[in-house]
Amino acid sequence: MVGLRERKKQETRAALSWAAIRLIVERGYDRVLVEDIANEAGVSPRTFNNYFGSKAEAVASRHLDRLLRMADTLRERPADEPLWKAITHAMIEEHRPGPEVRAHPRGDRDVWTAGLRLMFEVPAIQAATLRAGAQAAEAVAAAVGARTGTDPATDMYPNLVAATVLAAQDLASKTFMVTGQSINVLIADAMRQIAAGLPPPKP
Amino acid sequence: MVGLRERKKQETRAALSWAAIRLIVERGYDRVLVEDIANEAGVSPRTFNNYFGSKAEAVASRHLDRLLRMADTLRERPADEPLWKAITHAMIEEHRPGPEVRAHPRGDRDVWTAGLRLMFEVPAIQAATLRAGAQAAEAVAAAVGARTGTDPATDMYPNLVAATVLAAQDLASKTFMVTGQSINVLIADAMRQIAAGLPPPKP
DNA sequence: TGAGGAAAGTGCGTGGCACGCATGTTTGCG
DNA sequence: CGCAAACATGCGTGCCACGCACTTTCCTCA
Numbered sequence: 001m002v003g004l005r006e007r008k009k010q011e012t013r014a015a016l017s018w019a020a021i022r023l024i025v026e027r028g029y030d031r032v033l034v035e036d037i038a039n040e041a042g043v044s045p046r047t048f049n050n051y052f053g054s055k056a057e058a059v060a061s062r063h064l065d066r067l068l069r070m071a072d073t074l075r076e077r078p079a080d081e082p083l084w085k086a087i088t089h090a091m092i093e094e095h096r097p098g099p100e101v102r103a104h105p106r107g108d109r110d111v112w113t114a115g116l117r118l119m120f121e122v123p124a125i126q127a128a129t130l131r132a133g134a135q136a137a138e139a140v141a142a143a144v145g146a147r148t149g150t151d152p153a154t155d156m157y158p159n160l161v162a163a164t165v166l167a168a169q170d171l172a173s174k175t176f177m178v179t180g181q182s183i184n185v186l187i188a189d190a191m192r193q194i195a196a197g198l199p200p201p202k203p
Numbered sequence: 204m205v206g207l208r209e210r211k212k213q214e215t216r217a218a219l220s221w222a223a224i225r226l227i228v229e230r231g232y233d234r235v236l237v238e239d240i241a242n243e244a245g246v247s248p249r250t251f252n253n254y255f256g257s258k259a260e261a262v263a264s265r266h267l268d269r270l271l272r273m274a275d276t277l278r279e280r281p282a283d284e285p286l287w288k289a290i291t292h293a294m295i296e297e298h299r300p301g302p303e304v305r306a307h308p309r310g311d312r313d314v315w316t317a318g319l320r321l322m323f324e325v326p327a328i329q330a331a332t333l334r335a336g337a338q339a340a341e342a343v344a345a346a347v348g349a350r351t352g353t354d355p356a357t358d359m360y361p362n363l364v365a366a367t368v369l370a371a372q373d374l375a376s377k378t379f380m381v382t383g384q385s386i387n388v389l390i391a392d393a394m395r396q397i398a399a400g401l402p403p404p405k406p
Numbered sequence: 407t408g409a410g411g412a413a414a415g416t417g418c419g420t421g422g423c424a425c426g427c428a429t430g431t432t433t434g435c436g
Numbered sequence: 437c438g439c440a441a442a443c444a445t446g447c448g449t450g451c452c453a454c455g456c457a458c459t460t461t462c463c464t465c466a
Contacts, residue, residue, distance in 0.1 A: 005433055005442070012444095034423070044445050049424060053326075083403045123256075123334065130333035131326065148403045154382070156393055159374050161401055167366035175359055190359055197400035198364055200286045200351045208413075208462055215414095237452070247416050252453060408466100415460070423452080431444070436437100 013051050013061070015041040020058040025114045029055070029122045056128035059118060063129055067136030067166070070094040074143045083147060084195045087165055091191070092184050116177050133170065137162040164194055216254050216264070218244040223261040228317045232258070232325045259331035262321060266332055270339030270369070273297040277346045286350060287398045290368055294394070295387050319380050336373065340365040367397055 019040035023032045034055060038045040052058040073093050077086040119129045141152040141162035152158045172186040222243035226235045237258060241248040255261040276296050280289040322332040344355040344365035355361045375389040 003434065008433095009443080033421095046425090046446065047444055050444075053424075055423090126337065127330035127334045130337060131330045134329065134333060150404060156374055156378055156389070157396065157401070157404060159377075160371065160393060160396055163370035163374060164367055164397070164401065167370055168363065171359055171362050171366060174362075179357070186359070190363060193360065193363055194367070195400050197398050198360070198367065201353060201360060206463065211462095212414075233451095236450095249417070249454090250415055253415075256453075258452090409464105410466105411462105411464090413460105413462080416458080418456090418458105420455085421453095424450095426447105426449085428447090429445080431442105433440105433442075435439090435441105 012041065012043060012047075016043070016048060016051055017058050017061045020055060021062070021115050021118070022111070024055070024059065024118060024122075025111065029118070029124065054124070054128065056122075056124040059115075059125050060128035060132045062115075063119065064132035064136060066094055067133065067169070068139055070169075071136060071139035071143050074140065075146065079147070083144070083161075084191060086147070087144075087161075088188055088191045091165070091169060091187050095183055095187070113177060116173055120174060120177070133166045137166050140165055165191075168194060215244065215246060215250075219246070219251060219254055220261050220264045223258060224265070224318050224321070225314070227258070227262065227321060227325075228314065232321070232327065257327070257331065259325075259327040262318075262328050263331035263335045265318075266322065267335035267339060269297055270335065270372070271342055273372075274339060274342035274346050277343065278349065282350070286347070286364075287394060289350070290347075290364075291391055291394045294368070294372060294390050298386055298390070316380060319376055323377060323380070336369045340369050343368055368394075371397060 016037060020032070020037045023036055023040060032055070034048050035045045037055070037058065038048045041048075048058075052061065070090050070093070074086060074090040077089060081089075118125050120126060137159070138152070141158045144150070144158040144161045145152045145155075148158060150158045152162075168187065168190040172183055172190055175181065175186050176183045219240060222240045223235070226239055226243060235258070237251050238248045240258070240261065241251045244251075251261075255264065273293050273296070277289060277293040280292060284292075321328050323329060340362070341355070344361040347353070347361040347364045348355045348358075351361065353360045355365075371390065371393040375386055375393055378384065378389050379386045
């Protein structure tokens with residue numbers, strides 16, 4: 001049962017995050033005040049900091065949500081599916097624009113890549129994004145642990161897998177941004193190389 | 204030729220970083236002002252921000268330096284050494300306390316682990332540390348690219364290797380912090396698993 | 407060797423941010 | 437319907453990051 005309270009809260013959170021991204025893409029990071037974002041989202045400036053600890057965190061929160069959904073998706077893959085196949089599926093799955101993206105006005109490719117660019121180029125946002133990745137890695141490690149019968153608290157294995165997966169995700173995004181190749185292909189390629197032990201290319 | 208100017212600068216930088224770590228370990232992150240750190244390092248508060256953009260960055264800078272030295276070390280390994288062996292060597296090499304650590308009063312194990320703890324537990328420092336890792340990853344990718352004849356700008360391979368190596372480094376540190384196992388053993392183990400393609404454990 | 411210039415250190419001022427606290431307002435539940 | 441908890445808001449505060457102008461220190465080259 002999801003109360004109206006919880007729903008409103010998620011809406012406000014999403015509105016703030018969207019507003020932050022949109023305004024910062026338009027004007028640049030330090031020409032956007034917290035006040036602007038709050039106004040855009042129809043909420044008081046003080047409320048902004050009830051949801052996010054900083055502008056950067058607001059921008060990164062959409063990334064975090066996506067990664068956490070990926071971890072959930074991984075949990076729901078059939079248990080007898082091979083690990084690497086399940087992970088690759090989960091990753092690709094979450095790169096399809098969700099309903100809230102389609103519902104949003106002008107949530108198209110340009111805005112998406114512009115947002116990506118922020119994540120890699122604005123120092124404060126890069127830091128927040130990486131931190132989101134670290135949080136998500138815990139969730140992924142838990143999922144991998146559940147699937148392989150290893151304990152993330154004592155065993156490096158699931159954490160290694162999680163960290164590697166997150167790295168592949170970041171790298172595929174970065175490469176997509178630069179070369180424009182299909183992100184699904186990039187992800188699949190990265191995962192294939194990792195599962196093969198990253199052997200040096202034979203020249 | 205290294206002028207006195209450059210030397211002084213590095214000394215000030217190191218003094219600020221040390222002061223930041225020491226004070227924050229003692230009192231906690233938000234009970235240390237930039238002013239305190241500057242005083243401790245014998246420099247004006249304004250000067251602090253000529254070296255670092257934030258308290259967190261000052262703490263993370265030692266980590267960054269270490270990782271960059273690791274990239275250099277990797278470049279200097281014999282060219283005919285297998286890639287994974289060279290990387291593992293470089294990683295372990297840089298985990299020996301350098302001369303500036305031994306020279307420093309009380310630069311012992313407890314301070315080291317306390318500093319590590321900061322990196323994982325204080326949000327702002329975690330973010331700065333991760334960002335340092337991302338910077339270092341570029342240097343490592345360049346070294347791997349040089350060694351394998353791949354181009355980090357266009358090829359995912361060296362970047363995948365770099366990201367994975369950095370992840371192993373972080374994870375080994377974290378595991379060391381929790382379990383107290385030998386960091387060298389942890390690094391070697393992590394690298395072995397990665398080079399083997401992270402196969403799921405057969406129960 | 408000493409004068410010019412670049413780089414580093416410093417003091418001051420400012421806009422903005424993160425957050426504690428107190429208060430009003432909405433929501434869920436018995 | 438009414439109460440308690442959760443949430444939104446306003447206000448105030450301490451700190452921070454940084455621009456600018458000025459002084460001091462060091463390097464270079466004629």
